Amino acid sequence: MGTYTIVEAHALSEAVFEMWIHAAQVARHAKAGQFCIIHPDGAGERVPLTISGTDGENIRIAFMAVGTTTKLLATLKAGDELRDVAGPLGVPSDIAQGNETVIIVGGGVGVACTPILARAAKDAGNHVIGIIGARNKDLLIFEDDMREICDELFVTTDDGSYGIKGFASAPLKELCESGRKIDKVWIIGPGMMMKVTSEVTRPYGIKTYVSLNPVMVDGTGMCGSCRVTVGGEMKFACVDGPEFDAHQVDWNDLMTRQRMYIPEEKQSMAYREEHHVCRCRKVE
Numbered sequence: 001m002g003t004y005t006i007v008e009a010h011a012l013s014e015a016v017f018e019m020w021i022h023a024a025q026v027a028r029h030a031k032a033g034q035f036c037i038i039h040p041d042g043a044g045e046r047v048p049l050t051i052s053g054t055d056g057e058n059i060r061i062a063f064m065a066v067g068t069t070t071k072l073l074a075t076l077k078a079g080d081e082l083r084d085v086a087g088p089l090g091v092p093s094d095i096a097q098g099n100e101t102v103i104i105v106g107g108g109v110g111v112a113c114t115p116i117l118a119r120a121a122k123d124a125g126n127h128v129i130g131i132i133g134a135r136n137k138d139l140l141i142f143e144d145d146m147r148e149i150c151d152e153l154f155v156t157t158d159d160g161s162y163g164i165k166g167f168a169s170a171p172l173k174e175l176c177e178s179g180r181k182i183d184k185v186w187i188i189g190p191g192m193m194m195k196v197t198s199e200v201t202r203p204y205g206i207k208t209y210v211s212l213n214p215v216m217v218d219g220t221g222m223c224g225s226c227r228v229t230v231g232g233e234m235k236f237a238c239v240d241g242p243e244f245d246a247h248q249v250d251w252n253d254l255m256t257r258q259r260m261y262i263p264e265e266k267q268s269m270a271y272r273e274e275h276h277v278c279r280c281r282k283v284e
């Protein structure tokens with residue numbers, strides 16, 4: 001088996017894919033909250049993706065096929081080889097040893113980050129409450145993993161096709177209002193979902209983390225592309241994060257920067273659709 005061979009690849013929904021990759025060094029050192037940067041073919045972009053789980057020498061990723069590189073990744077199969085998988089990168093999640101009640105909220109493809117975090121919090125002896133949400137039942141991922149790990153699990157769908165009808169913020173609000181002891185909350189999902197949902201915990205003064213996903217290039221703190229403003233200070237999400245105090249994040253700055261390369265991303269996608277030739281190697 002090659003160094004970065006895809007061990008397993010399948011679709012979780014129409015646009016979200018799960019992949020297990022042989023990446024021994026990354027798997028051995030990876031902790032909850034960290035990510036890797038994948039360079040599928042040596043020619044296109046490198047994409048940062050959260051490490052969603054580990055198993056021996058393999059890592060799991062789950063990604064939404066949104067643009068040139070993730071759509072290329074989605075075409076790959078077990079046996080194909082990736083050019084490079086760098087990691088683990090970023091600061092691991094701030095998980096306390098025992099006695100805390102933590103809530104882990106995942107929305108959309110952000111649910112990909114929740115099983116590894118829930119497992120780490122549980123293994124450290126904490127009481128873990130999971131809340132996972134999707135637009136509809138077909139888009140819901142990793143429910144089985146979360147059900148097995150969490151002490152309590154709430155499932156929401158926007159359209160009510162499964163679980164509680166509405167957004168993941170609703171069960172979070174109820175838990176906060178119930179007066180139960182809640183020590184920490186993680187919220188992982190699209191930028192707008194994290195911004196709005198973190199407002200639920202603010203009045204209660206509950207320590208709340210979000211995992212930010214600005215555009216990253218080198219992942220080493222050198223290029224500056226992943227600059228975010230947290231608590232009025234400039235941080236680099238790749239080395240200072242990607243998890244930050246939700247109540248200190250400058251969301252407008254983050255979202256403006258995320259939209260910076262939309263024209264180039266559209267151009268790249270159009271070029272791929274016209275000329276694409278997959279350069280990934282097949283392991284014989």
Ligand SMILES: Cc1cc2nc3c(=O)[nH]c(=O)nc-3n(C[C@H](O)[C@H](O)[C@H](O)COP(=O)(O)OP(=O)(O)OC[C@H]3O[C@@H](n4cnc5c(N)ncnc54)[C@H](O)[C@@H]3O)c2cc1C
Nearest residue numbers: 047048049050062063064067068069070213214215216265
């Ligand atoms: C720390 C981190 C962890 C992430 N984890 C996941 C994950 O587990 N699953 C998942 O589906 N997505 C994750 N993302 C987002 C993922 O990296 C982007 O969807 C991907 O880079 C898009 O690349 P593309 O070429 O397919 O699409 P493009 O057309 O290039 O971009 C589509 C959109 O993706 C974002 N994006 C583009 N390039 C980058 C880049 N280099 N870095 C970050 N965002 C970019 C932009 O918002 C852009 O508008 C994560 C991002 C970060 C920073």
Ligand code: FES
Nearest residue numbers: 217219221224238
């Ligand atoms: S990705 Fe270059 S500084 Fe973070």
